[in-house]
Amino acid sequence: MVVLTLLASLVLLLSCVDAFPSRAKGPASILPRPSIPHFENPLEGLPVVSRNGTQLPDYTHVYYFNQLIDHNNPSLGTFKQRYYHTYEFYELGIGNLSDDGVRRILGGPIILSTPGEVDASGYTTYLTNATLNGRIAQTLNGSTVVLEHRFFGSSNPYGDLSVASFRVHTVQQAVADLVYFARNAQLPMPGGDALAPGKAPWILVGGSYAGALTSYTMASNPGVFTAGYASSAVVQAIVNFWGYFEPIRQNMPANCSADVEAVITHVDSVIASNDTTAISALKSTFGLPLGHNDDFAAALLQNLFPWQSLQPDSGPNQAFYQFCDALEVQNGVSAPASGWGLDYALQAWGTYWKSAFYYQICGDDDVETCLGTYDITNPFWTYTYTGNAARSWQWLICTQLGFQQDGAPTGQPSIASRMVTPEWGLRQCTYRFPGAFGSNAAIASPNSTGINAVYEGWNTTVENIVFASGTRDPWKESTVAADGCTNAGSDSQPHLLSDGFHCSDLLIREGAASASVKSVQDTAVEYMAEWISQWKQTA
Incomplete structure (x- = not known):
């Protein structure tokens, strides 16, 4: 067989959303979304036990956060944004000296991620150490959170997906959601009402479109997240892709x-x-x-x-x-x-x-x-x-x-x-979306230039963020590893490259199949540990 010299292991599919379009639900010509790989969820009812012996809720237990419908007009109220959470690996420790010279008892970091443009209920494994999110949490004694993106799954500001409802469905609103959640969430864990940035270090992790959101969020809201990890991050919006x-x-x-x-x-x-x-x-x-x-x-x-x-x-x-x-x-x-x-x-x-x-x-x-x-x-x-x-x-x-x-x-x-x-x-x-682009518009005109101008695209200057890319990723040319990108990165913004595919480095088991993917994973955890060790309480 032509492929045997390339891949000899037994097949174990990790299906990205829309790798094959859904059958019999409309034109199958819909192009694939750059989603993070789906990974089998932990079994519902699987006991989750913290290090102190406390039995925790299942990974699949749903929580809800009162998110602003419109961050530009808070008077419109809130909607229920779904999230998943565990503090399986969370431990208290002695923090750095604060401004008043007192060393306070602090916990590990909060690792926040969104699966992006999918229903988040299928991605609760990203709470666990089967993924890089959980490995970071386990290494740094942190807690993991998976937050559903607005207008996906059950997290909908309005009751339909009409053009009128989509007025608040923008990249900017999604970025603001992540920041508002970090600043206001009262996590269901010991001391969970006192973990806002400034009181606890937060790490933002994302892959693919969510990886771009990681870069965009840290670029436009410096100081909220102590560190970030962006896998296969499609930071450069490109129309003719x-x-x-x-x-x-x-x-x-x-x-x-x-x-x-x-x-x-x-x-x-x-x-x-x-x-x-x-x-x-x-x-x-x-x-x-x-x-x-x-x-x-x-x-x-x-x-x-x-x-x-x-x-x-x-x-x-x-x-x-x-x-x-x-x-x-x-x-x-x-x-x-x-x-x-x-x-x-x-x-x-x-x-x-x-x-x-x-x-x-x-x-x-x-x-x-x-x-x-x-x-x-x-x-x-x-x-x-x-x-x-x-x-x-x-x-x-x-x-x-x-x-x-x-x-x-x-x-x-x-x-x-x-x-x-x-x-x-x-x-x-x-x-x-009839009428959304003008009554006589023959085609849409995405404002990719505006997105790249606001969030810097390939030329991002964000610090304390790891960008990880794979040479075999079809989305590589929109990441910082693109042939046309001149941003070489730095020690405060390392660009790590493996022989992986799309978001391979987010899945720990892929490190077992590729030495270069494992190297990216190991190096990323080292950077996270270094940056978190430098964090100081400010609130």
């Missing part, structure tokens, strides 16, 4: 990359020819008779997105490698590094779609319902029920972040079709 596919192209099996690039070059050539007969025949090869050529080209991206779910301990049965094997293994023989060539790869890719892949992502839906994006009457676009995470994430994409995953510029090798442009995705924003 063709760089998403570059780490995939550069790190996938060479034969698979060569053949995918050859097929995509052929697809673009056929579509550009405007030969309707040839275009129809091409679509038939894949069993995808879509009415719009860009929808057809975008459908082929579905075979690349499972890369986002890979981790160092993933095995050869992961969906991305199943796809590559379908192209590169012929009669039990793997293709050379140059691949089999266009003729074989085109037919093999088409057969893979028709024999298995279409049903896997579309089920019994017809092709237009599953993969088409031009039917504005499809009620999918305007489902405003709470808990619709894809809609909440798309609002941030359409209004502020951009992140349209598309084909590379002409002259640059590309495994994604150039028929997929930012306009293809931004047009869909006007379907989802």
Whole structure:
């Protein structure tokens, strides 16, 4: 098998949200979110015992915080923001000398994180030492908190996800939520009403979009958090984000990359020819008779997105490698590094779609319902029920972040079709959020420039924050490890790089599968310990 020389361990999938879009719930062409890896939750009812022998509530026990609906207008009141918490590893200790010369009894740090653009109930493992959050807590005698992001899961300021409700769904409001929580939460633990910043050190941890929030929060609110850890942090908002596919192209099996690039070059050539007969025949090869050529080209991206779910301990049965094997293994023989060539790869890719892949992502839906994006009457676009995470994430994409995953510029090798442009995705924003961009707007115009200006993007000057990136992360080009980033970091802002994938360093078990991921984890804990040791009480 083509992948055996790369990954020989048994398969154990860590599925990022939307690595495969949900089946039969609208167009499967929704682009993947940069979520932190999902990790199996601790069993509900599992006893949690602190070091002093006290039995604590389950990790899955839900708490609620009265969060401001609008930080710019507190008179609007509050909503119930869900969070999870444990003080399993918390211990009191002797603090540094305060300004009045007294050494006070203090506890370890509070490690706050949000899983970002997902329902937080599936991420309570981030309270435990199976993740870096918990390892930091265990090392520094701290307490962990997972706070649900507004407009995801059950943390909704309003009863729907309408354009009117989304007025308070912004990056700025999410940043303010983290700060307001740290300053005002009364945590359900001994002394939990006296742990605000200044009285206790706080560490902010996040991965992916939540990693960007870590950087953004510390940049705009200095002094609240003593230290931060940002894994695969997508700090640079980019509208034309063709760089998403570059780490995939550069790190996938060479034969698979060569053949995918050859097929995509052929697809673009056929579509550009405007030969309707040839275009129809091409679509038939894949069993995808879509009415719009860009929808057809975008459908082929579905075979690349499972890369986002890979981790160092993933095995050869992961969906991305199943796809590559379908192209590169012929009669039990793997293709050379140059691949089999266009003729074989085109037919093999088409057969893979028709024999298995279409049903896997579309089920019994017809092709237009599953993969088409031009039917504005499809009620999918305007489902405003709470808990619709894809809609909440798309609002941030359409209004502020951009992140349209598309084909590379002409002259640059590309495994994604150039028929997929930012306009293809931004047009869909006007379907989802009618009227939000002007009554006659054909496409949305995300204010990525504004986000980068306010929070510094690649050029962040935040201190006491660790940025961790992976060379195989498809989101790498929006992190400080991007090829276009000139911010080299410093001892007060170390940039750590592993051979990991997306947020690999947040999962302790991935350190066991990769020495470079483990090195990042170990180094990060050392930085956290150093910075926390320098903290002094100010309140």
